[in-house]
Amino acid sequence: MCDLNKLIDIYFSDINISESNITEKDEIKYFKGNYNDFFHGFLIPNQPCIIQNVTDQWKCKDVWVCGKGPNIAYLRERYGDALVTVADCSQRYFNSQLKTYTKFKEFADYWENLIEKNYPLSETRLYLKDWHFVKDFPEDIVFKVPPEFSCDWLNEYFTSQKHLNDDYKFVYMGPKGTWTPFHVDVFTSYSWSVNICGEKKWILLPPEEENKLKDQFGNLPYDLTHLENLIHFSDKQNIKFKIVIQKAGDAIFIPSGWYHEVWNMSDTISINHNWVNACNIDKMWLSMKISFEEVKKEISQFKNSMDDWEDHCQLLLQSCFGMNxxxxxxxxxxxxxxxxxxxxxxxxxxxxxxxxxxxxxxxxSI
Ligand SMILES: O=C(O)CCC(=O)C(=O)O
Ligand SMILES: [Fe+2]
Structure with missing residues (x-):
């Protein structure tokens, strides 16, 4: 086991030591059933679950993977010149990680080199995130959205509005030790994620539980596994959370408003979509309304002196919420x-x- 994994294990075993302080650490449910069962069991009650063996018929499971790991040579050959966003997992940038744009082949070279050197801790962990793969390679049909996640107004909207040139369909790729800081998803949307290869560890908090982790200024932690946050995390009583291991071929359903932090425990490629439908549109509207109220309050002193104050509110709403x-x-x-x-x-x-x-x-049919 590499040093970084050992470190991660120590962090998480600390959570277990203090488990007596935490009243609920219930298990994730494994779902198998028809759409109706999923609708009533998970979408409506807004509960997470894992669905296994999702990638059995997916092309990417064969061509993007070699053994248990990524087929970096194939990926470089096919997508080498694509422009991708890469996060440096050791550099914080506000509540996220510092990101740069690079050609896929540069990232592939880095990844191959890191594996060859056996993941030295001194090397930065780079994580390819939010790659709009479907938009960039529409002819490359390498996966099929699982039926449970197919009622998706958000991506249907962007598919129909071609001129917007956007969507919420992403590919993530990263070596072990790469991670995503504690956050809630854009628009309070649902997300689903499927591992093509590798394993992820998810820490999931039901809506409102994150409030128990806020500091005196109302700020949320950036990294739950950071030692001080761990102590804070385990000292607080009654924090409900789940730790979930998502294996290759597993889909995880992340409900609306559930904060989460994610660690790649081995070299991982995943497909991640954000989505909205009738089951969570009310949550999306609520968070949009809250953002709008905050924007109006923020620039309320200019209301009488600006002709286009309303337009400015909408502009700000677009930039802070992502939609207006x-x-x-x-x-x-x-x-x-x-x-x-x-x-x-x-x-x-x-x-x-x-x-x-x-x-x-x-x-x-779907
Ligand atoms: O896999 C990751 O690193 C983060 C994924 C995530 O946050 C999501 O799918 O909502
Ligand atoms: Fe997320």
Whole structure:
């Protein structure tokens, strides 16, 4: 076992030592069943789970992997010139890690070299993150979204709005010891992650539990495994959390608003999507509303002196939340028209759903 893994193990075994202070450290559920079971068992109650053997039919499981590790030579050959974002896991940048852009082949060279040298602790840990692989290589169909995660308004929206040139479908690749700091996902969305190869350790906190970890200024810890945070973490009573090991071929479902920190325990390649649908759209709206209220408060002193104060609020909302509710166009739609539109959409969808050929689901497949 390499030194870094030993270190990580020591950190986590410290959590176990103080376990008596923590009232709930329940196990993750392993899900196997139909969509209805997943809907009622996990989406609606907003509970995490693991689904096994997801990659059995995936092409990337064969061509991106060699033995138990990444097939770096293949990946370099095929994607060498792609531009990717790489995080230096030892350098903090605000609440995230310092990131740079590089060609994939540079990252591949670094990774191969690190493996060859047997992962010396003196070497920085670089982590390729948030690679919009599907967008960059639309012809390369190397995986299929598992049916449990297929109702995804967020990515459907971006797929239909090509001019926005964006999506929330990512590939992550990193050697053992790379990690992602404690955070909650963008828009309070769900996320799912599937390991093509390797193993991840997840620390998951149910919504609101993170508040127990805040310091006197209301700041959340950057790294839960950092020694002082560990002490803080285990000293506090009643903190609910889960530690989950996600193996190769496993999908993990991360519900809305669950803070998490993630460690790659071995060389890992994963596919990670953020997604939203009717089950968590209310949570997304709530967090958007909170961000909007904060933005308005932040620049409230300029409200009377600025002509375009509302536009500025929307601009700020876009930059801090990642989305706003400014409708672009020449006209302002009336509330009556919007309400009528929604009512009509509901009415026509109900008619559509009761149409015999639709009811029998002859034409509906995922
Ligand atoms: O795998 C990682 O390092 C982080 C993934 C993550 O935060 C997510 O999928 O929500
Ligand atoms: Fe995340």
């Amino acid at each position: 509710f400014k409708v672009h166009g020449n006209w302002i739609l009336s509330i009556n028209q919007l309400q009528y539109d929604l009512m009509k959409v509901e009415e026509i969808l109900n008619i559509f759903l009761s149409y015999p050929d639709v009811k029998s689901r002859k034409f509906l």
